[in-house]
Amino acid sequence: MLLGHLGVSLLAHRYLQADLAPVVVAGVFPDVVDKGLCQGLRVLPSGRMWGHTLLGLTVSTVLAGRLWGRRAASSWAVGYLGHLVADLEGQVPWLYPFAPYDFSPSPSFWGILRQQLTRPGAIVLEVLLLGWAAVAVLRDA
Numbered sequence: 001m002l003l004g005h006l007g008v009s010l011l012a013h014r015y016l017q018a019d020l021a022p023v024v025v026a027g028v029f030p031d032v033v034d035k036g037l038c039q040g041l042r043v044l045p046s047g048r049m050w051g052h053t054l055l056g057l058t059v060s061t062v063l064a065g066r067l068w069g070r071r072a073a074s075s076w077a078v079g080y081l082g083h084l085v086a087d088l089e090g091q092v093p094w095l096y097p098f099a100p101y102d103f104s105p106s107p108s109f110w111g112i113l114r115q116q117l118t119r120p121g122a123i124v125l126e127v128l129l130l131g132w133a134a135v136a137v138l139r140d141a
């Protein structure tokens with residue numbers, strides 16, 4: 001969920017010296033793309049498709065490099081990869097469209113939120129992760 005992805009990005013900023021803006025934006029980018037197209041515009045069947053692939057990682061990193069330079073691109077790649085790894089509790093279609101995946105229909109935004117609320121342990125873990133990241137980043141500011 002969002003809090004966990006922000007936490008992972010902030011930890012990458014702190015411990016891997018990734019630039020803050022690209023690592024944080026890339027850390028939420030796969031969900032912005034796929035959930036925006038699935039739950040928002042309803043043009044994709046799943047909230048984990050194109051944005052959750054190695055192809056999406058590669059293309060967006062190349063674009064980030066062209067737009068903002070090499071350092072921002074490497075920070076972007078770290079944030080993006082951190083998002084995909086953090087999503088491993090579910091299906092991540094790493095090789096789509098080069099390999100077949102079963103994209104079962106995703107729930108709505110409210111359905112996703114309801115699912116998350118039934119897993120209080122996961123919420124606590126994400127809050128703790130974000131808290132650790134915030135302390136780690138702010139301590140050195």
Ligand SMILES: [Zn+2]
Nearest residue numbers: 030031052087
């Ligand atoms: Zn995701």
